[in-house]
Amino acid sequence: MKFDIKEQDLIIKPYNQEGPIYIREQKGYFQRIRRYLGWVLMLTFIAIPWIPYDGRQAVLLDVASQKFTLFGLTLLPQDFMILAMLFMTGAFALFFVTNWLGRVWCGYTCPQTIWMLMFTWVEHKVEGNRNQRIKLDKADWSVSKWQKKITKHAAWLVISLLTSMSFMAYFIPAKSLYMSLFTLEMSGIVSFWVFLFAFCTYGNAGFLREKMCTVACPYSRFQSVMFDKDTLVVTYDQARGESRGARKRKADPKELGLGDCVDCNLCVEVCPAGIDIRNGLQYECINCGLCIDACDSTMEKFNYQKGLIKYASEKQMEGKTTNPFRLKLLGYGGLTALFVVGMVVWMAMRTPIEASVIRDRNALYRVNFEGLVENPYTLSIINKTQHSLSYSIGISGIEEASLQVPDTITIEAGQMKRVPVTVVADGYELKSKVTPISFHIQALEDADIAITKETKFYRD
Template identity: 75%
Template sequence: MKFDIKEEDMIIKPYKQEGPIYIREQKGFFQKIRRYLGWILMFVFIAIPWIPYKDQQAVLLDVASQQFRIFGQTFLPHDFMILAWVFMAGAFGLFFVTNWLGRVWCGYTCPQTIWMLMFTWVEHRIEGTRNQRIKLDKSDWSTKKAVRKVAKHAVWLVISVFTATSFMAYFVPAKTLYIEMFTLEWSGLVSFWVFLFAFCTYGNAGFLREKMCTVACPYSRFQSVMFDKDTLVVAYDALRGENRGRRKRKSDHKAQGLGDCVDCNLCVEVCPAGIDIRNGLQYECINCGLCIDACDDTMGKFGYAKGLIKYTSENQDAGKKSSPFRLKLLGYASLFVAILVTMTIWAFNRTPIEASVIRDRNALYRVNYEGLVENPYTLSVINKTQQAMQYNVSFSGIDNAHLTTPEKIEIQAGKMLLIPVTIATDGYGLKGKRTPITFTISADEDSSISITKESYFYKN
């Protein structure tokens, strides 16, 4: 097939026209998936802080007290290694999905995309369709225009404040946060963070919009490194679509030398990034599938086969078979699984108690009035559970020795306690000047909660 392409059509155009992007609302298969998934993710985001667990908030990242409670597990600052594992697992999981399905994270699950399209949905309901919004912005200021603009921004601000408050509920107990909000008793620190996050949401989703994806977000810049010839991307079938041009529905476009693209421009009007997918693969494309739904809708009206714009890969376009067992994809999957296994093993071996043995370096031992050799120790014990626990201390390694400890050892949830203990024995029964011993700290309520720490007993 010969294409009649004019010289001016070969000039590389910018990814979008200057000025604001007016997104046309579009219905369709991929839009339905994205919208339902977005509502589910927003519901989960809002609901998590309200989930109770053993009369407490199930997920609470209490920065002030340096305790991070997640469904009965309390993580302290020295447990932050798990945070590194989570970030690494998330990174390799994202790399795996990107190599397999392209930028579906950006198009379907990225918070910026979800909130941007939610703000657009509000804008559509208040100011009207795309053409009505363009006309409204070009018109002179009037009472009608002012009312609609104020109403839109008011709804945006409400959504932004509610989003920021929901986010703060992960760091401040949700019930306390909302009670203090309605009674106007927020502290200065809480108010600062809520309004900062609200301002960021309002600015990013309401004004910056696609610029966050095309300019600020680094992911769009390096995601192509993870692509290969089998990665699914949104692509326009130029062989089938060109030469593009307008025509009547019942006309024979083949006889007119036209391809299936009717040049309706809907694929551009529905794109959140404002790009023309017919210009080829562009880093601004977020793989949201809105242009696919718009094009399929148009193809259906003209009686043409759907799929002029579709999810495809370079190999599929060339008629080759895509292999799921490619090295890069398997490598990302293997690293992702390996990190998850490591995290599971670490979590399984993690005990809800932490302890260390501290010795007085100035006095390794002393002889008491009974002639027995004494060694003083200080046990630093951290209760990593979410309730107060009582503990007992025992030791092994020396026969006929006496251990002196406080009568009652009770540690509050997430707190550390320094416990002074002393071991006394007859030094003549020991071989050598240093004898290895083992302390065991266990919970009275649950014997499975215990930890052992090794140290030494010294004599002259």
């Protein structure tokens, strides 16, 4: 994308570093999309821990018990592969969207952006519009200023606490978590995490704000790797807008030797990152489109054509056509689809039971008083369902071998149980010193829940 960027613009003020950014409240098409989408995402984030399923919390990430419950699915540490594939799917989906639409994740769905703009909305309602907030901060401390500041920060703290509680409800049953808060019976470790996340939310959304995006977040640094000439980004039409300058609404810009940009500076005042998009594409830009809404509203007032600032690719700005089937975009999309298919296949092949066979470390075998050879084993059985199940254990591979097992093997939902078993056989009837055998573990309540594990039987 070719822009006439002045060197002093890049050196002096790539973005506002001199103090807080006072974001102007802006209405418009893209702001409505963000606000509605933000409400949907926030309400979904809050509501998910409260969704019941089969008599329990549908989504619960129990880190202490190393058990993740997702509706009817229980994931244990042995299921780490599905979590790894889920993260990789999310990463490549993000790369795909970035190559296609730029940093729309940052502008529309990133929690930092949503909470930052929500805190800004509270600030706007309590302290007034942008000019009023600037004036208030410069004014001497008074009763009115104290009231507004205390009200604003109190609202921020309440939102931060609710956010922290909603987040912790994914790891601790929501009902017991909120009950412990209201009854002041919350444990020390839970209290620590709740207030830590509340403090982080309060600091990030209330104070750090755009610094999290421009300084702390690594995504803004490597996003350009995923951009190409076909990526849609927020773009200022320099050929149409320059030379910029103020004028009366009914004045003819051509007679004045001016472009369509009236230099109202609204695109800067509404930007959460405090940048001037007219200086060209900058890594601080989160593709939120607020400057587009601001510019379109100004163009409408002057009866100019909208789209002086718009979503466009470098090729579109050069009068060319964007290629929707470029290799990089198809590659990211293909990898995303591949990991999705992999997760589906893995889920289809996943069994709700897992077992392993552990031999006795003290002796491979022993001979009892009847002269029969005994091989002791320990079966580690994991019940990966959400219900308590009883299991039967059988053996194959040696005819007339007997199996000594406990009478009742009952394992609670999501738990592992070690079951000591002993295989007894007549050593003279075995052809070799090492004989392959198989353990067959079957759930009594469901014939489809079964697994077979192979091992060896030893004799002298």
